[in-house]
Each structure stands twice: as C-alpha cells, then as structure tokens.
Amino acid sequence: MLERLADRLDRLNRLVGAGVRWFALAMVLLQFAIVVLRYVYGISFVSLSEGVLYLHAFLFMLGAGFTLLVDGHVRVDIFYAKATRRGRAGIDAAGALLLLLPSMVVLAWHSWPSVRNSWSVMEGAISVGGIPASFLLKSLIPAFCVLLIVQGLACLLRDIARLATPDTADKDETRA
Numbered sequence: 260m261l262e263r264l265a266d267r268l269d270r271l272n273r274l275v276g277a278g279v280r281w282f283a284l285a286m287v288l289l290q291f292a293i294v295v296l297r298y299v300y301g302i303s304f305v306s307l308s309e310g311v312l313y314l315h316a317f318l319f320m321l322g323a324g325f326t327l328l329v330d331g332h333v334r335v336d337i338f339y340a341k342a343t344r345r346g347r348a349g350i351d352a353a354g355a356l357l358l359l360l361p362s363m364v365v366l367a368w369h370s371w372p373s374v375r376n377s378w379s380v381m382e383g384a385i386s387v388g389g390i391p392a393s394f395l396l397k398s399l400i401p402a403f404c405v406l407l408i409v410q411g412l413a414c415l416l417r418d419i420a421r422l423a424t425p426d427t428a429d430k431d432e433t434r435a
Contacts, residue, residue, distance in 0.1 A: 261420040268413035269328055272406060276325025279318055286314040305388040313390060320399040324406030327414065348421035355415040360408060367404035374398055 290311050296302045326332055339350055376382075377394040384391045 261416045265413040265416040265420075268409050268416070272324040272328045272410050272413075275321055275406060276328070279321045279325070282314045282318040286311055286318065289314065305386050306384075306390050309385060309389040312385075313392075313396065316396055316399055320403040321406065323403055324410040327407060327410040345422055348418040352415055352418035352422065355411045355418070359411045360415075363404040363408045363411065367401045367408075370397070370400040370404075374401055 289307065293303075293307050293311070296304070296307070339347055342350060374394075374397045377397045381391075382393040382397070385393055385396075
C-alpha cells in the first residue's frame with residue numbers, strides 16, 4: 260500500500276522531469292544562437308541572454324524532484340555504503356524527516372511573501388531590455404519546494420515500507 264502511494268507521488272516528478280529535460284536542449288540551442296548572433300552578425304539582445312538564465316533556473320529548480328526520484332543527488336557515503344538495505348532506509352528516512360522536509364517547508368514559508376509581492380506588481384525584467392517576468396523566476400522557489408516535498412514523501416514512504424519488511428539479505432550482509 261505504501262509503495263502504491265509512493266508510485267502515485269512519483270508520477271508528478273516523472274511528468275515534470277520529462278518536460279523539464281527539454282529545457283537543457285533549448286538552453287544549449289539558445290546559447291548557440293546568441294554566440295552566432297554576437298560573433299557572426301555583431302548583434303546582441305539582453306532578452307536572449309536572460310532567456311538562458313531563465314531556462315537554466317527552470318531546469319534546475321523544477322528538475323530537483325526528479326533528480327531525487329532517480330537518486331541522482333550527491334550523497335556523502337560515510338556510513339551509508341556499508342549499511343544494510345534496512346540501514347540505508349533508516350538513514351534516508353531520518354534525512355527526509357530531519358533535513359529535507361523541514362528545510363523545504365521553511366524555505367517555502369519564507370519565500371512566499373516575496374513571491375506573492377512579485378506577482379502582485381508583476382515584477383519586471385532583471386536588466387533593461389530583458390524578459391519582463393521576474394515573478395516567474397521567484398515562483399520557482401515554492402515550486403521547487405513542493406516538488407521536493409512530494410518526492411521526499413514518496414521516498415519516505417518507501418523507506419518506511421523497507422523498515423517494516425524484514426529482509427533476509429540483511430542477515431546475510433551482516434554475517435559477511
């Protein structure tokens with residue numbers, strides 16, 4: 260039952276990850292166009308350069324939940340590498356409960372007034388001639404938090420299921 264609920268939560272980050280990965284290609288193509296325009300034709304647009312910044316922000320902020328889903332975040336394996344399967348689940352559960360989820364809630368809570376104010380005035384461009392949508396960039400912060408909270412809960416549910424299920428492989432690993 261916990262696994263099925265976790266799979267449902269995973270679906271959100273799988274969908275977001277499938278869409279966001281195209282931002283990487285768009286970012287590379289846009290940067291290539293900027294270089295060609297500047298060095299071949301001598302033309303430069305601030306809005307195009309900001310476009311790379313926006314795509315980069317969208318890629319990383321919205322892709323963080325998917326990265327957690329596929330276990331792609333950097334991990335310091337002091338105890339984790341030698342731990343049993345259930346031990347790793349315990350470490351992951353503690354990390355989610357004590358670090359990931361509280362920090363995302365705090366970040367979302369404290370960023371919300373700035374995001375709300377930015378939307379209320381439809382905050383404009385970062386630079387003169389830039390993209391008049393800074394409010395979209397600020398909106399990435401709570402979106403980032405929500406996607407990581409959803410994925411953190413999915414991972415936590417799987418960890419709880421692992422901790423609740425005795426594993427015969429754990430006994431074999433501790434004897435070796």
